[in-house]
Amino acid sequence: MKSIVVCLMPGAKFDKPTAGLLAAARGLDGQLTVIVPGTVGDDTTASLAGQADSVIVCEAAGLSEYQPELVLGVLQLVCSDLNPDIVLLAGDTYSQELTPRLAGRLGGVSAGDAQSLKLENDNLRVTRSVYGGKATAVVELRSKPAVVWVRARSFAPAAARDSAGSIEKRIVELAGEAAKSVDATKIVERHEESTGTVRLEDATLIVAGGRGLGGPEPFEELKKLAVVMGAQQAASRAACDAGWVPVQWQVGQTGKKVAPELYVAVAISGASQHLMGIADAKIVTAINTDRDAPIFKHCQFGLVEDYKAVVGPLTERLKALLS
Amino acid sequence: MKILVCLKQILDPEIPPRDFTINRETHQAIQGSANLVTNIFCENALETALQLRERSPGEITALTFGPASAEDSLRKALALKADQACLVEDDPATSHNSATTALVLAAAIRKLGEFDLIMVGREAGDWGAGQTGGLLAEQLGLPYVAFVDHIESAGDGVTLRRQTELGWEKVEAHLPLVVSITNSEENVPRIPKTRDIMMSARKSVTSWKLSDLGLTDDEVKSNGEALEVVDLYLPEKKSDCDFIEGDSIDEKIDEFAKRLASIVQSA
Numbered sequence: 001m002k003s004i005v006v007c008l009m010p011g012a013k014f015d016k017p018t019a020g021l022l023a024a025a026r027g028l029d030g031q032l033t034v035i036v037p038g039t040v041g042d043d044t045t046a047s048l049a050g051q052a053d054s055v056i057v058c059e060a061a062g063l064s065e066y067q068p069e070l071v072l073g074v075l076q077l078v079c080s081d082l083n084p085d086i087v088l089l090a091g092d093t094y095s096q097e098l099t100p101r102l103a104g105r106l107g108g109v110s111a112g113d114a115q116s117l118k119l120e121n122d123n124l125r126v127t128r129s130v131y132g133g134k135a136t137a138v139v140e141l142r143s144k145p146a147v148v149w150v151r152a153r154s155f156a157p158a159a160a161r162d163s164a165g166s167i168e169k170r171i172v173e174l175a176g177e178a179a180k181s182v183d184a185t186k187i188v189e190r191h192e193e194s195t196g197t198v199r200l201e202d203a204t205l206i207v208a209g210g211r212g213l214g215g216p217e218p219f220e221e222l223k224k225l226a227v228v229m230g231a232q233q234a235a236s237r238a239a240c241d242a243g244w245v246p247v248q249w250q251v252g253q254t255g256k257k258v259a260p261e262l263y264v265a266v267a268i269s270g271a272s273q274h275l276m277g278i279a280d281a282k283i284v285t286a287i288n289t290d291r292d293a294p295i296f297k298h299c300q301f302g303l304v305e306d307y308k309a310v311v312g313p314l315t316e317r318l319k320a321l322l323s
Numbered sequence: 324m325k326i327l328v329c330l331k332q333i334l335d336p337e338i339p340p341r342d343f344t345i346n347r348e349t350h351q352a353i354q355g356s357a358n359l360v361t362n363i364f365c366e367n368a369l370e371t372a373l374q375l376r377e378r379s380p381g382e383i384t385a386l387t388f389g390p391a392s393a394e395d396s397l398r399k400a401l402a403l404k405a406d407q408a409c410l411v412e413d414d415p416a417t418s419h420n421s422a423t424t425a426l427v428l429a430a431a432i433r434k435l436g437e438f439d440l441i442m443v444g445r446e447a448g449d450w451g452a453g454q455t456g457g458l459l460a461e462q463l464g465l466p467y468v469a470f471v472d473h474i475e476s477a478g479d480g481v482t483l484r485r486q487t488e489l490g491w492e493k494v495e496a497h498l499p500l501v502v503s504i505t506n507s508e509e510n511v512p513r514i515p516k517t518r519d520i521m522m523s524a525r526k527s528v529t530s531w532k533l534s535d536l537g538l539t540d541d542e543v544k545s546n547g548e549a550l551e552v553v554d555l556y557l558p559e560k561k562s563d564c565d566f567i568e569g570d571s572i573d574e575k576i577d578e579f580a581k582r583l584a585s586i587v588q589s590a
């Protein structure tokens with residue numbers, strides 16, 4: 001069994017998703033090669049080599065930043081040389097964008113959002129949530145290579161291996177169609193939208209608001225509560241779609257997957273698609289006027305009240321308790 | 324600009340979990356009393372296309388691959404003033420993966436003519452695969468940008484805004500191009516007018532079978548076997564909630580605050 005892990009690492013750091021991705025790959029048997037399309041520091045390369053049999057750092061003109069056609073062209077070349085059975089990627093935007101295309105180019109089959117991986121008769125089996133979290137499916141990928149992006153952050157990091165793998169720097173030159181299509185798309189600006197001091201995915205405390213808040217102003221009230229708790233703010237899709245808060249705040253199936261110690265859902269009904277984003281939260285609680293709101297089925301404790309009557313006094317009480 | 328929007332009809336994803344049932348043998352969801360609806364991200368895509376056409380001249384074609392019932396999705400698109408609609412009819416008994424879907428959509432697109440912009444949703448609300456767009460781009464040999472939420476025409480190409488997990492990016496792209504569309508406050512789907520819904524019933528929908536596209540059942544089937552669902556089950560139910568009770572709201576808030584404080588302090 002030959003596996004490849006593609007580390008896009010937009011931050012060029014050996015971060016939590018990278019560690020999780022490698023752990024996911026090491027859970028499978030066989031030969032493991034890490035491919036990094038782009039420049040990374042020696043520290044990072046060494047950390048990668050601690051997890052794999054070999055690391056290939058690719059260099060090509062323009063590869064210092066992610067551009068879809070270029071990175072895809074490079075990966076196609078390097079991967080097809082290795083003739084892998086499995087290719088794994090993390091769950092970032094770029095990895096999600098590349099996964100089906102790389103499968104298409106390598107003549108394989110693709111899947112996304114893998115929560116666990118298993119080998120069965122040499123085929124990769126992927127467990128994933130479907131129907132907006134209302135069901136779980138196990139799918140078997142029967143064509144080679146199986147190209148899959150995984151929920152990298154959900155895998156616990158693995159310790160480095162006893163002996164480090166080899167490190168190779170490879171100069172890649174695209175030719176033919178791949179070279180011609182490189183300029184078809186170009187990312188010309190990159191903007192970060194701050195969601196607080198740390199990334200939502202890494203937050204330990206989250207206060208989230210939903211459609212029941214009725215507008216953008218109550219999110220300001222929730223902000224005061226969040227500040228007192230030292231929590232970060234998040235939202236349901238309904239609140240983001242309404243334009244009350246940035247879409248980067250969205251938690252759920254098509255938003256962030258968070259794993260805080262505490263998630264406070266205020267005026268969020270708890271649709272299965274929203275719950276998919278908080279499956280890894282330790283403690284969930286909610287403030288909602290509707291005792292039958294599905295969110296309460298996922299709460300350890302909850303408060304059936306109008307948020308308007310609660311948030312102000314609650315903030316004051318917590319300020320006193322936490323000072 | 325010639326725009327093609329791929330629409331998928333799915334089981335209403337907003338039905339509550341208690342109304343959602345599956346057949347564990349066939350690994351399929353049971354429709355029961357649930358409605359069939361157009362996948363929300365396909366509606367976001369159509370909305371993005373409609374807005375683009377309002378700003379610069381264009382023509383919109385809606386395409387779906389599905390059972391006869393999927394014509395409803397196309398009728399709705401026509402009611403929203405899509406220029407033409409095409410259904411590739413599928414046997415409802417067979418389930419497909421994204422690779423077969425991309426194969427079929429690509430064949431239909433080639434037969435429909437040349438398009439500048441081909442739009443799909445970021446993922447379907449049923450199986451949430453999120454694979455079709457990228458696979459379709461490869462089938463057609465076109466570039467691809469995912470998670471786009473805004474498109475402007477610029478010279479002979481387009482400028483896109485696409486969401487990333489950290490923020491957003493501006494992307495300049497040549498045409499033809501495949502994009503996947505995600506939701507934003509700007510592309511919330513509009514509601515068709517009653518009159519337009521009635522008018523749409525009279526418009527014609529092109530209907531093709533796989534054989535009209537030069538595809539054989541076997542070809543589609545063998546492609547489909549590359550990915551097989553081996554199990555489908557319902558996740559276990561979560562435990563009951565301990566509701567905070569009290570004689571007054573102040574008392575309840577007090578108790579709630581204490582619980583939160585102790586978690587915050589130990590976190």
Ligand SMILES: Cc1cc2nc3c(=O)[nH]c(=O)nc-3n(C[C@H](O)[C@H](O)[C@H](O)COP(=O)(O)OP(=O)(O)OC[C@H]3O[C@@H](n4cnc5c(N)ncnc54)[C@H](O)[C@@H]3O)c2cc1C
Pocket residue numbers: 132209210211212213235236237238239250251252253254255256266267268269270271272273274277287288289290293305306307308336337363447448449
């Ligand atoms: C394919 C797909 C993907 C999706 N992805 C996501 C996703 O990633 N994230 C996501 O969040 N959603 C997602 N959704 C949408 C999801 O199905 C729900 O529509 C959405 O989560 C509802 O948001 P909400 O809970 O804020 O609003 P609602 O469901 O409208 O709930 C509002 C709640 O507020 C309560 N309330 C009202 N007034 C008050 C008050 N004064 N005080 C206290 N409580 C009050 C109500 O009782 C109600 O429970 C997705 C849907 C689809 C189809």
Ligand SMILES: Nc1ncnc2c1ncn2[C@@H]1O[C@H](COP(=O)(O)O)[C@@H](O)[C@H]1O
Pocket residue numbers: 329330331332362364365386387388389421424428442443444445446447448450451452453454455456
């Ligand atoms: N049967 C289909 N007919 C038309 N478009 C589809 C079909 N299946 C998937 N798509 C398109 O591909 C997108 C992503 O679907 P998926 O890859 O299945 O998650 C959808 O939002 C549609 O735009």
